[in-house]
Amino acid sequence: xxxxxxxxxxxxxxxxxxxxxxxxxxxxxxxxxxxxxxxxxxxxxxxxxxxxxxxxxxxxxxxxxxxxxxxxxxxxxxxxxxxxxxxxxxxxxxxxxxxxxxxxxxxxxxxxxxxxxxxxxxxxxxxxxxxxxxxxxxxxxxxxxxxxxxxxxxxxxxxxxxxxxxxxxxxxxxxxxxxxxxxxxxxxxxxxxxxxxxxxxxxxxxxxxxxxxxxxxxxxxxxxxxxxxxxxxxxxxxxxxxxxxxxxxxxxxxxxxxxxxxxxxxxxxxxxxxxxxxxxxxxxxxxxxxxxxxxxxxxxxxxxxxxxxxxxxxxxxxxxxxxxxxxxxxxxxxxxxxxxxxxxxxxxxxxxxxxxxxxxxxxxxxxxxxxxxxxxxxxxxxxxxxxxxxxxxxxxxxxxxxxxxxxxxxxxxx
Amino acid sequence: xxxxxxxxxxxxxxxxxxxxxxxxxxxxxxxxxxxxxxxxxxxxxxxxxxxxxxxxxxxxxxxxxxxxxxxxxxxxxxxxxxxxxxxxxxxxxxxxxxxxxxxxxxxxxxxxxxxxxxxxxxxxxxxxxxxxxxxxxxxxxxxxxxxxxxxxxxxxxxxxxxxxxxxxxxxxxxxxxxxxxxxxxxxxxxxxxxxxxxxxxxxxxxxxxxxxxxxxxxxxxxxxxxxxxxxxxxxxxxxxxxxxxxxxxxxxxxxxxxxxxxxxxxxxxxxxxxxxxxxxxxxxxxxxxxxxxxxxxxxxxxxxxxxxxxxxxxxxxxxxxxxxxxxxxxxxxxxxxxxxxxxxxxxxxxxxxxxxxxxxxxxxxxxxxx
Numbered sequence: 001x002x003x004x005x006x007x008x009x010x011x012x013x014x015x016x017x018x019x020x021x022x023x024x025x026x027x028x029x030x031x032x033x034x035x036x037x038x039x040x041x042x043x044x045x046x047x048x049x050x051x052x053x054x055x056x057x058x059x060x061x062x063x064x065x066x067x068x069x070x071x072x073x074x075x076x077x078x079x080x081x082x083x084x085x086x087x088x089x090x091x092x093x094x095x096x097x098x099x100x101x102x103x104x105x106x107x108x109x110x111x112x113x114x115x116x117x118x119x120x121x122x123x124x125x126x127x128x129x130x131x132x133x134x135x136x137x138x139x140x141x142x143x144x145x146x147x148x149x150x151x152x153x154x155x156x157x158x159x160x161x162x163x164x165x166x167x168x169x170x171x172x173x174x175x176x177x178x179x180x181x182x183x184x185x186x187x188x189x190x191x192x193x194x195x196x197x198x199x200x201x202x203x204x205x206x207x208x209x210x211x212x213x214x215x216x217x218x219x220x221x222x223x224x225x226x227x228x229x230x231x232x233x234x235x236x237x238x239x240x241x242x243x244x245x246x247x248x249x250x251x252x253x254x255x256x257x258x259x260x261x262x263x264x265x266x267x268x269x270x271x272x273x274x275x276x277x278x279x280x281x282x283x284x285x286x287x288x289x290x291x292x293x294x295x296x297x298x299x300x301x302x303x304x305x306x307x308x309x310x311x312x313x314x315x316x317x318x319x320x321x322x323x324x325x326x327x328x329x330x331x332x333x334x335x336x337x338x339x340x341x342x343x344x345x346x347x348x349x350x351x352x353x354x355x356x357x358x359x360x361x362x363x364x365x366x367x368x369x370x371x372x373x374x375x376x377x378x379x380x381x382x383x384x385x386x387x388x389x390x391x392x393x394x395x396x397x398x399x400x401x402x403x404x405x406x407x408x409x410x411x412x413x414x
Numbered sequence: 415x416x417x418x419x420x421x422x423x424x425x426x427x428x429x430x431x432x433x434x435x436x437x438x439x440x441x442x443x444x445x446x447x448x449x450x451x452x453x454x455x456x457x458x459x460x461x462x463x464x465x466x467x468x469x470x471x472x473x474x475x476x477x478x479x480x481x482x483x484x485x486x487x488x489x490x491x492x493x494x495x496x497x498x499x500x501x502x503x504x505x506x507x508x509x510x511x512x513x514x515x516x517x518x519x520x521x522x523x524x525x526x527x528x529x530x531x532x533x534x535x536x537x538x539x540x541x542x543x544x545x546x547x548x549x550x551x552x553x554x555x556x557x558x559x560x561x562x563x564x565x566x567x568x569x570x571x572x573x574x575x576x577x578x579x580x581x582x583x584x585x586x587x588x589x590x591x592x593x594x595x596x597x598x599x600x601x602x603x604x605x606x607x608x609x610x611x612x613x614x615x616x617x618x619x620x621x622x623x624x625x626x627x628x629x630x631x632x633x634x635x636x637x638x639x640x641x642x643x644x645x646x647x648x649x650x651x652x653x654x655x656x657x658x659x660x661x662x663x664x665x666x667x668x669x670x671x672x673x674x675x676x677x678x679x680x681x682x683x684x685x686x687x688x689x690x691x692x693x694x695x696x697x698x699x700x701x702x703x704x705x706x707x708x709x710x711x712x713x714x715x716x717x718x719x720x721x722x723x724x725x726x727x728x729x730x731x732x733x734x735x736x737x738x739x740x741x742x743x744x745x746x747x748x749x750x751x752x753x754x755x756x757x758x759x760x761x762x763x764x765x766x767x768x769x770x771x772x773x774x775x776x777x778x779x780x781x782x783x784x
Contacts, residue, residue: 001702002703328693393665
């Protein structure tokens with residue numbers, strides 16, 4: 001039992017590390033993050049300058065052959081083995097580099113295009129996606145269909161070889177800066193729920209597409225509502241057969257679960273440091289037994305996730321398929337984030353209410369955690385997946401199966 | 415990178431599982447629980463014949479010279495089978511303590527007999543609490559004899575000898591090897607919460623004791639860390655068995671016209687068991703790595719494995735009863751055997767609160783806990 005690289009892995013890690021060292025700044029502390037050089041002031045979060053920097057970094061990686069490592073070379077990748085992709089990720093995380101804009105395209109849209117698009121389309125769209133020149137978003141959820149995704153109502157009608165799309169999507173990350181999107185629509189309202197769906201990709205600059213930001217409880221606006229009014233999509237941009245959109249969506253969602261990892265924000269280290277400094281009944285918080293018990297619980301969760309990941313990486317390194325253990329990651333980390341943030345503010349007492357350098361990360365995590373527990377599969381949906389797909393327990397008995405979609409009640413009735 | 419057991423180790427695990435399944439270890443647990451015997455001698459002899467008591471003992475002392483990783487996989491299967499045998503006392507604790515010692519005479523005398531199962535050992539440490547502090551040990555050693563009382567010693571009425579922690583002449587805590595058939599030893603078997611594993615109070619009155627060390631507190635801490643990893647694997651094995659029982663029962667039990675496994679209330683319960691089990695298992699792997707490499711991270715890794723495995727076995731065993739409904743709370747169903755064993759293993763080498771405190775203490779000592 002060991003954590004050592006094989007000879008080939010060590011060689012690859014050296015290669016990665018020396019390229020990164022020559023092209024980026026190494027973090028001094030593990031928690032260092034990239035900050036854009038110029039905050040242009042166009043938005044509160046400095047998003048546009050962050051995007052500019054992220055595009056420049058992605059293009060640099062692409063030109064040197066370090067973008068989308070596991071993709072085929074023909075589409076902009078380097079045909080890398082799964083373990084090489086892991087090593088790249090481990091090494092890149094040691095450097096202060098921008099990111100956060102390309103994951104949905106490269107992680108979800110890319111794999112679907114690779115399975116369902118024509119060769120010509122793949123050659124046209126995948127390399128710019130890998131390079132970060134063109135950004136993609138995913139248009140799935142609707143006001144009446146979140147966890148129950150197959151309940152979508154955005155309508156697609158075919159006339160000749162052109163589809164017309166009408167309806168509304170919601171919770172679309174990055175729609176406001178995306179060039180293209182993947183979208184699932186309903187093409188047959190009289191077919192049963194899962195049978196009447198059809199899947200496309202489209203140009204987000206198409207006439208009739210309107211993007212409106214959603215202000216979240218954090219105050220930020222990373223998500224959008226997207227409205228479609230008589231938007232035209234050529235039939236050549238359909239992915240999969242007409243009526244087969246559910247199958248295509250499942251491919252995307254499987255990749256989504258792989259793409260969603262640990263929740264970022266406060267973790268054990270932050271609450272541990274806080275407890276060492278914080279005054280608590282005339283002593284430090286960490287000398288209190290109740291505080292120590294809480295800390296121990298979170299350490300065990302953090303460590304459990306870390307070594308679950310190691311077990312998976314080990315399986316890749318040994319050339320076998322990782323088990324389903326990592327399906328616990330998002331549930332555990334998002335709940336841990338929320339509880340640590342809340343407890344940290346509790347330890348800081350009334351001082352936690354003011355926003356300053358020390359409280360900001362706890363406040364931000366407390367407000368951000370609820371969304372993380374919901375996005376990319378709610379805690380409840382993920383527990384169903386563990387029960388059904390990992391443990392083999394039966395699906396819920398469903399009242400909407402084999403019923404024409406237009407006879408099923410959907411959405412909110414109050 | 416290979417953060418997993420080897421194929422040979424996994425094969426060994428499978429062999430132990432096969433034996434315990436064939437011998438119906440869970441049924442044997444019930445027999446001991448309900449009967450007069452203190453442990454299952456037949457099953458114990460089978461484990462001995464398979465060479466399991468010789469696992470970590472080098473060949474020069476009559477063992478088979480494997481390592482702690484092999485012991486980890488054995489422990490997991492003994493936990494799955496809630497085996498009614500004194501394995502943890504004799505192998506995780508007594509054998510490891512002697513292996514750790516530098517006393518060559520003791521090694522030569524005791525290790526071959528431990529390997530062959532000819533003798534059984536235990537570790538007599540608990541007094542007022544199962545995890546006394548350095549100042550909380552009242553058993554005293556003087557001129558080669560010990561006096562005082564140890565409380566609720568696991569397998570105290572089964573073992574031939576015990577390693578006893580006692581205050582030495584130098585006012586430090588020493589470690590002494592005591593023949594339990596010697597003069598001045600009084601053994602009182604206890605009625606316990608989980609009679610599938612025997613416990614006894616042991617009183618010593620000027621009992622001859624062989625000195626292993628007169629300054630052994632660090633050695634004892636290390637022995638507890640080492641055994642904590644093994645106990646944690648045993649707990650993970652039990653937790654997984656309890657989770658599977660809950661799942662299997664829910665798949666076959668129909669109510670409201672459907673398998674209760676199709677209700678989210680039950681699915682989420684079992685998913686929660688799975689989550690705590692996976693966290694514990696991954697922490698146990700880290701513990702196994704630290705144990706087998708004698709790594710400086712052992713105190714942190716052992717406490718992490720121990721705390722999460724204790725939590726997992728408690729959660730899985732209690733929710734297993736809940737999933738079974740009323741029948742789960744009957745004497746007839748096996749659920750309570752796992753529930754009892756979960757509680758027992760949590761106490762045997764120190765409570766959850768103690769191990770959580772040890773974990774934070776070890777993180778405070780290390781500079782970069784993560």
